[in-house]
Amino acid sequence: MKKLQVLYIAAFFAVCLVPFVGMAVTGQESSSENRTLAEFPQLKTEEGINVQWLNDAGEYFQDHFAFRNELVTANALINGKILGTSTASGVIQGTDGWLYYKDSLEDYLGENLLKDRSLYNISHILSLMQEYLAEKNVQFAFTVAPNKNSLYDENMPYYDSYKVSDNKNLINLQKYLKNENVSYVDLYEPLAKADEILYHKRDSHWNNKGAACASDFLLEGLGKEHESYTDETYTVKTDFTGDLDEMLYPLATTPEDEIYYDRQTTFAYVGEVGSNFDPRITTVNPVKTGSLVMYRDSFGNALLPFMADAYGNAYFSRGIPYQLTDVDTMVADTVVVERAERFLPEMAESAPVMPAPERTVSTGEDKADPEAVKDLEIITQGNYLKISGRIAEKYLDTESRIYVRTDGDKVYEAFPNDVTLDDGSTDCGGFTLYLPVGTATEKGNLEILTGNDESADIIFAKD
Template sequence: MKKGKLIYSVLFFAVCLCPSVGMLIAKPETSSENRQLSEFPTLKTEEGKWNVEWLSQAGDYFQEHFAFRNELVTGNALLHGKLLETSTADGVIQGKNGWLYYKDSLDDYLGQNLLSDRSLYNIAHMLSMTQEALDEKDVKFLFTIAPNKNSLYGENMPYYDSLKITDETNRERLTKVLEQENVSYADLYQAFTDQDEVLYHARDSHWNNKGAALAADVLMTALNKEHDSYTDEPYEVRKDYTGDLDTMLYPLATTADDEVYYNKETTYAVAGKINSNFDPRITTVNPVKEGSLVMYRDSFGNALLPYMADAYANAYFSRGIPYQLSDVDTMNADTVVIERAERFLPEMSQFPPVLTAKEVSLTGEEESTATDAAWDVKMKPQGTVVQVSGRIKEGYLDTDSRIYLRINGTVYEAFPMDIADGDRLDDNGFCLYMPAELALADGNDLEVLITKGDKYLNIYKNIIEEDIIQ
């Protein structure tokens, strides 16, 4: 009996030590997650002081690098997924019939934590201001939303359906405000719901190549851009696609998904070397086509890129946030497209594009009502521009109040924006970019005005001291 207990104890501790001892002989583990793994901590900080966080950092390092991590993660995921039909990955929802969903889309699906009416206005008016600035340069503008997979194909979602609060979504509500703000918008949700077949991957969060071809056709039709339609183009289906959600959940036991491959040859070429279509900046050229495109996109743009690039002589695709609209001048673009995934709309309200504000004239009646109704007001140099930002106290803004800044006597309209405050979004922020040469090094006279009906209310006056390098 004692011998059996001893053998059991030895085996138990041997199994427990395998991940640690294995780190000495096994190759370093790579993560299937879309993030940077931690590095082994140093005993001293860069300042030469003892690193008091060493133990916790070492624990994080072990958790991410222990030997056979992917094998153990995969085994645990298979046990839960196949037997219990639950997901072990924080970002993945185990659906029915082999379907997987991105957990970041759950709020949209359940109708919870929806954006405020003011936040929706902030996004729509931000886009309207961008469109107006591009119109003045004779540049076409188009905004579109890539629908969440469970917005289109929710029939394979698990029990969450019973937890729905409302069928309203940020996307539906934003669409109405975009119309009010006259934003040029292409409705991909409607285009996909009009199709009889499923055009997203079962084990990935994105559309397949046929879905991307449909999206590109909708966008370029809205832009009146001559392009090749793939509606009747022959294709083959091959079961060789590895989904992002599948890789996150089962790093060593993925299941091949169907992918569509068209027989049609494209004529564009990538300028320079890229690792994949998910690179942060990609430039393409096409000598047999005309026009120049700047497209701000996210991961849905991976499969979309070939179809868009094939229609333009020059195209520039950026994943950078905030959008640097100086790209339009650099590329001499005649078209700008912004594509944003439905689940990322709350992020969009927080990052106005970098666009130099233009001087405006206020034509209505102006009334002074306060001198301290704005707070967290600051000026920050950013290259050739200065960012002026702040927040407005609660109770002053209507849903559609515009925000103007009078800086050293000149009036500009500021972008309305949301500001993250812990786990919540404050929808009362503003942001403006002005040429650095117009900011004063020894203090700037700043006033904040907002619209209320047909009046301009002056709600803040102060001198902003800031070291501005001219």
Template sequence: MKYRIFTAAFVLLCLLPAAGMLFLPPTQAAGNERLAPAPHLKQEDGSWNTEFLGDVTDYVADHFALRQELVTANALLRTKLLASSPAEDVIYGSDGWLYYAQTLDDYQNHATLNAQELEQIARTVAEMQAFCQARGARFLFTIAPNKNSLYPAHMPSRYLVSDSQGNYERLRPLLEEYGVQYADLFTFFAKQEEVLYLRTDSHWSNRGAALAHDFLMQSLGLPYTCFGQAAYRMANTHRGDLYDMLYPKGTALEEQQQYQTTFSYVNEPRTAEDILIQTTSGNAQNGRLLLCRDSFGNALHPFLAEDFSEAVITRQMPYPLTQVQAGDTVIVEIVERNLPNLLKYPPDLGNNQAADSVE
């Protein structure tokens, strides 16, 4: 009798996640995670989807009931007992530091771009600069360092680092050769004694963004609010994107700096990830800003918005440089790991290319 009870309980537990899909709310993505879409028997062109059964498998694997609870429980066991991450995109480092796995090639100095591609990137940025300057605008290009490029001490020792140069190290002299107005955040951050990136996130902290703002404005030679010397308070308010991917049902928050700003949003954004954000600032000393950015602009844009009477903050790629007007300031920010996107999405200089956005 006891074996029947055990068997019935085992079968019930196996069926519960699938059966729960009929009654529980849909599973939501965690962090930067992308869940498999619902499968379709036919494709958009009307033909039969020969991968339908595989699509069903992927969909169920990503949407079964209690998935996030079970994923969190598994991650807690793996990280606490084995000090390893079960999440494909998260590297579990020492002292609870988390790193984004898609930065590994850069960290290990694996040159994923060849010499011709690097030169094309430098030429592309130079063309963007020339286009903006021809319209009477200032231009500045900057690369946000990957977290493990600045703070490698907590990376697992199994990831060996090559003595060769990676993409950024090989691109930097080409930017100089092409005369690009470049703000070197790698060198700037390396000189700071403070830790300016978040332990459970792939991005810089608000403090890091504040100092990056000061450095960018100094590089432009424009008047600015010195947030590096401004008061701030600390609060446990930040849920790290990597923590969210690893522990989707976790409740821990990371301490984050909170600054006071006075700018206003033209339309309140749904999230800092919105493709288009527009701001105004009555106390600004500068004119209009076009900030072309990726997710590192989430924390950066409020500081820049404070110093410009108008700001257009966009994640659109190709960059919408045809919007540039005389007197504008154009800042193009891209994180180190996203450098190949400058090849994938050449700039919009009036050739009506299709727009997209990046993480």
């Protein structure tokens, strides 16, 4: 009996050592998870001995132990195929093999939707971009790639189907876009009316046919001459691996159908391009005219070839904040902003980098209050002076504009934006503006006003 106990203990410790020995033999395990893995901790840091070394080393081992992907996949298969639940925190296990991105769940259920001020912030940011571009005779359009469960929710699991309301951020946003006269191209309605499914089952994005349809609608909205793919012939290959599938089953993915059009494109990439997900991509097309700058996210991967094939030259950027100097660099005649529906909250947080528009406003009451503005920051950023902060809630209505007056002279309008606070809550009263260096100085007088173009009250003054 004692001999069996010794063998059992030895076997137990041998199994426990396998991941450590495997790390030495096979090296670090890679991961398909959509997050940054822990790095090996340093014993000594700039602040001295790293007292958290053991804890950090534990996190490193958890992310990199040998055979991790095999064990993660096995666990996911047991839970997903037998129990019908997802083991990946970012993935929802649907029915009939469908997978959904969990980032879209709150919007799908109608929970924790954007506040009216946040919706205004998004629409007014886009309106100010559009105004700036119009002054340069550049056409502008904004479009949203719908969440998969906004279009195809039949396979959402039952426990995620108790909706609080049918409202969604995109539905609520459209009213503000209309009020701000933003040129908006709706993709939801035409994609929803299509008589076939245009998204992948095990990926969060549209397939190539969905991207072709989206590009047709977008180019039509821009009035851009192009060749439609509606009746184009194509080949179907079962060779596509979904991003959600890789996150959930890193070593047991299920290839699904992808559509490949028979028509040959005429554009070419400039320089070396690893994939259409590269942060910056430039294309040229010798048989087309026009110049496009497109700010896009991952939905732009499949959309890019169709848009590039319609313009003489195009520049596609995933950079945030949007750098409007790109328009001058590319001598663009068209700018498109594309964002996934699930990323709309992030749009309220980031102001594009461009000169703040100068305004003429009538000054109302002087309500200067040292507590009216929080976290005021004035810094030099490249060729701009960046001024940002947060306005106290009592000084803002839903559609209040925010102005900055420098040295008692010129008045500029700031971008309204959301700010995520340290406790995770959102302050909808943020503002950001960029002034060319030399327009104002850090030592100059500064006044902040809220209101509208007809009348604005002084709420803060800095000598």
